[in-house]
Amino acid sequence: MACGCNCGEDELTKQLDIIIEPYKGKPSGLIQVLTKAQELIGYLPKWAQVRIAEGLGVSLQEVYGVVTFYAFFSLIPRGRHKISVCAGTACYVKGTKTVLKTLREAIDIKPGQTTPDSRFTLEIVRCIGACGLAPAMIIDGKDVHGRLEPEQIPEILEKYA
Amino acid sequence: MKSLDELAKIKESMQEVLKVREGVPSAEYKAHIMVCGGQGCISSNCKDVVDALKESLKKNGIEKDVKLILTGCMGPCDMGPVMIVYPDATFYRRVKPKDAEAIVEEHIMKGNPVTRLLYRAPGAKEPTQSVHDIDLFKKQLKIVLRNTIYIDPLSIEEYIGRDGYAALGKALTQMKPEEVVETVKKAGLRGRGGAGFSTGMKWGFTASAKGSPKYVVCNGDEGDPGAFMDRSILEGDPHSVVEGMTICGYAIGAEQGYVYVRAEYPLAIERLSRAIEKAREFGMLGKNIFDAGFNFDIEIRIGAGAFVCGEETALLTSIEGKRGEPRPRPPFPAQSGVFGKPTVINNVETWASISPIILKGADWFASIGTEKCKGTKVFALAGRINNTGIVEVPMGTTLREIVYEIGGGIPRKKQFKAVQTGGPSGGCIPAEHLDTPVDYESLGALGAIMGSGGMIVMDEDTCMVDIAKFFLDFVVDESCGKCSPCRIGTKRMYEILERITTGEGKEGDIELLEELATTIKATALCGLGQTAPNPVLSTIRYFRNEYEEHIKDKKCAANVCEFKE
Numbered sequence: 106m107a108c109g110c111n112c113g114e115d116e117l118t119k120q121l122d123i124i125i126e127p128y129k130g131k132p133s134g135l136i137q138v139l140t141k142a143q144e145l146i147g148y149l150p151k152w153a154q155v156r157i158a159e160g161l162g163v164s165l166q167e168v169y170g171v172v173t174f175y176a177f178f179s180l181i182p183r184g185r186h187k188i189s190v191c192a193g194t195a196c197y198v199k200g201t202k203t204v205l206k207t208l209r210e211a212i213d214i215k216p217g218q219t220t221p222d223s224r225f226t227l228e229i230v231r232c233i234g235a236c237g238l239a240p241a242m243i244i245d246g247k248d249v250h251g252r253l254e255p256e257q258i259p260e261i262l263e264k265y266a
Numbered sequence: 267m268k269s270l271d272e273l274a275k276i277k278e279s280m281q282e283v284l285k286v287r288e289g290v291p292s293a294e295y296k297a298h299i300m301v302c303g304g305q306g307c308i309s310s311n312c313k314d315v316v317d318a319l320k321e322s323l324k325k326n327g328i329e330k331d332v333k334l335i336l337t338g339c340m341g342p343c344d345m346g347p348v349m350i351v352y353p354d355a356t357f358y359r360r361v362k363p364k365d366a367e368a369i370v371e372e373h374i375m376k377g378n379p380v381t382r383l384l385y386r387a388p389g390a391k392e393p394t395q396s397v398h399d400i401d402l403f404k405k406q407l408k409i410v411l412r413n414t415i416y417i418d419p420l421s422i423e424e425y426i427g428r429d430g431y432a433a434l435g436k437a438l439t440q441m442k443p444e445e446v447v448e449t450v451k452k453a454g455l456r457g458r459g460g461a462g463f464s465t466g467m468k469w470g471f472t473a474s475a476k477g478s479p480k481y482v483v484c485n486g487d488e489g490d491p492g493a494f495m496d497r498s499i500l501e502g503d504p505h506s507v508v509e510g511m512t513i514c515g516y517a518i519g520a521e522q523g524y525v526y527v528r529a530e531y532p533l534a535i536e537r538l539s540r541a542i543e544k545a546r547e548f549g550m551l552g553k554n555i556f557d558a559g560f561n562f563d564i565e566i567r568i569g570a571g572a573f574v575c576g577e578e579t580a581l582l583t584s585i586e587g588k589r590g591e592p593r594p595r596p597p598f599p600a601q602s603g604v605f606g607k608p609t610v611i612n613n614v615e616t617w618a619s620i621s622p623i624i625l626k627g628a629d630w631f632a633s634i635g636t637e638k639c640k641g642t643k644v645f646a647l648a649g650r651i652n653n654t655g656i657v658e659v660p661m662g663t664t665l666r667e668i669v670y671e672i673g674g675g676i677p678r679k680k681q682f683k684a685v686q687t688g689g690p691s692g693g694c695i696p697a698e699h700l701d702t703p704v705d706y707e708s709l710g711a712l713g714a715i716m717g718s719g720g721m722i723v724m725d726e727d728t729c730m731v732d733i734a735k736f737f738l739d740f741v742v743d744e745s746c747g748k749c750s751p752c753r754i755g756t757k758r759m760y761e762i763l764e765r766i767t768t769g770e771g772k773e774g775d776i777e778l779l780e781e782l783a784t785t786i787k788a789t790a791l792c793g794l795g796q797t798a799p800n801p802v803l804s805t806i807r808y809f810r811n812e813y814e815e816h817i818k819d820k821k822c823a824a825n826v827c828e829f830k831e
Contacts, residue, residue, distance in 0.1 A: 132586075133585070133587040137567075137587075139570070167588075171588065171589055174572060174590065174591075174746070175569075175572050176571035177529055177569075177571035192491075193491030194720070194722045194733075194737075195492045195648035198724060230571075231491050231573060231744070232489070232494075234488065234531060235306055235309060236343075236492050236493075236646060236648035236649075236654065237648060237654040238306055238310070238346075239649075239654075241309070246529075246532060251310065
């Protein structure tokens with residue numbers, strides 16, 4: 106998530122440099138730096154990737170390679186709230202399809218997309234380990250909603266402004 | 267931590283507290299309320315229950331007489347939020363905040379258990395009060411999960427109180443590194459990540475490998491959909507993993523360990539981080555542990571969402587900060603692992619098995635299980651089954667015992683159809699093989715695999731062709747793309763299944779699937795690709811008629827597939 110204030114690129118660059126500092130010249134820290142950078146900016150724009158590449162002493166191509174390899178990283182801005190619908194086996198067997206259909210109707214976007222008001226990003230994930238509560242989804246990486254019935258979806262979404 | 271005496275003193279000081287959980291009343295505490303704080307119960311709002319209990323205890327002025335603890339996962343996620351009240355070991359399920367008052371005022375103060383919250387076995391007239399009398403728990407044998415219903419996962423003192431770090435102390439002060447390796451070898455422990463390679467042999471190869479420094483790695487990138495054993499262990503007893511890894515560090519001559527955990531498990535990461543901090547504070551990690559001249563420390567690396575990183579060589583590459591692509595073996599990690607150095611990599615459950623082996627001896631461990639598979643295995647039961655959650659059973663327990671006696675059978679009087687083990691690398695086992703004992707070889711012979719321990723039960727409403735397609739979709743999505751059999755082959759298989767499930771299947775499709783599957787198995791670079799066709803092959807093997815129905819009659823008996831007009 107973005108840092109919340111209205112700081113511009115200059116301020117973000119300063120904060121990004123603080124993140125990079127302990128990993129200067131250490132390519133093995135790339136994934137940790139990218140994770141923190143995405144927490145700071147909300148996604149990983151090109152300027153940030155260039156900065157990180159220079160800081161850690163790796164090529165921009167390597168940074169881009171890593172960013173596009175892992176599902177966790179995003180090259181485009183995301184919504185304020187990330188809805189991750191679990192499509193693991195247990196959830197699938199117990200009705201992910203219906204949950205997803207209701208969600209898509211409620212916020213009118215496809216998985217991978219963000220609503221025009223930047224409120225929600227919808228994505229499909231592979232098992233959040235809450236199989237005992239299938240079907241489940243996780244919002245903002247921490248709130249697990251389990252034993253989902255399609256009727257509950259609107260009420261759950263209301264909690265996330 | 268400098269000596270066994272020092273450790274024994276901490277253990278001793280904890281007995282007054284811990285004896286309550288063994289059923290012995292204490293002068294100091296009226297009761298201990300252990301509320302399950304695994305991810306399942308947390309999503310069932312167990313924290314609100316804890317708050318309500320706190321308030322009620324305070325209102326009645328007994329907050330000092332009752333210990334209230336949030337534990338790790340207790341197993342029965344489906345009944346959450348669950349809790350156990352000691353010393354009488356009363357098990358409550360589906361507890362709501364409004365039930366707190368009754369628990370405190372009726373049970374704790376007057377000694378009358380709250381009957382409506384007790385567990386009732388299917389078909390039983392009377393409820394079962396004690397957790398030790400409930401089938402789900404009674405039929406399990408807990409070695410890996412030895413502490414999960416007994417301790418506060420954030421308390422290193424309670425872990426020590428239940429013999430924690432005693433194995434580390436024993437290894438460091440009384441055993442030579444070779445003896446530690448020998449003990450693990452003799453115990454017959456095999457890797458719990460799925461492949462089942464001898465853990466002791468792996469340690470032996472790494473110990474004798476040339477090159478330094480050496481590394482110890484924990485694979486906590488539990489990616490198989492339907493598997494959540496490792497999460498439960500990391501949440502419920504993180505010190506058991508820290509201790510196992512540290513013992514290995516001593517045995518192979520390593521000073522640095524890495525735990526690689528998926529980003530999807532925030533609670534596990536938090537509890538493990540706190541366990542590592544505590545272990546450092548108590549001198550279980552750091553310099554000169556137990557005054558034995560041995561140094562060791564552990565760092566957490568968080569995965570960034572790539573299933574293939576559960577494959578060991580991919581994971582090691584990912585620790586180096588690169589794209590998590592697998593590399594060919596040999597060289598095996600024992601020769602060339604993280605940063606090209608000799609590395610032992612084991613799964614979370616394997617690490618949690620180490621301390622009891624060192625403490626109780628190889629013979630004790632080898633006496634449990636079957637001839638070729640020693641010890642216990644933790645399974646995550648999910649899908650169309652009454653008791654979903656985590657269970658631990660001796661190797662050799664039959665699938666029928668797990669599904670029916672422990673898992674409580676299939677809900678809504680539906681017909682059992684298959685149990686899927688091993689995730690996208692495994693297979694579906696039909697009813698006629700329910701009496702198969704679970705061990706690496708027996709499951710392998712059925713075309714499934716033990717895998718890491720996910721067990722998904724399917725009933726008559728599940729279409730097996732659709733399930734095969736589900737797993738293929740998963741693999742297509744998660745294939746890293748490095749080798750073509752996996753990248754292209756699985757995609758072609760998926761397209762055929764897509765055809766069959768939409769009513770456009772052709773004569774010869776089954777044979778084509780089999781041919782592609784055989785080729786991919788033989789030629790893919792890593793475990794992901796080599797096992798990817800298994801769900802398709804096993805469903806063809808046992809449910810060929812369903813495939814034929816879809817192709818010839820354009821019919822899906824389970825009514826799952828939607829055919830084009």
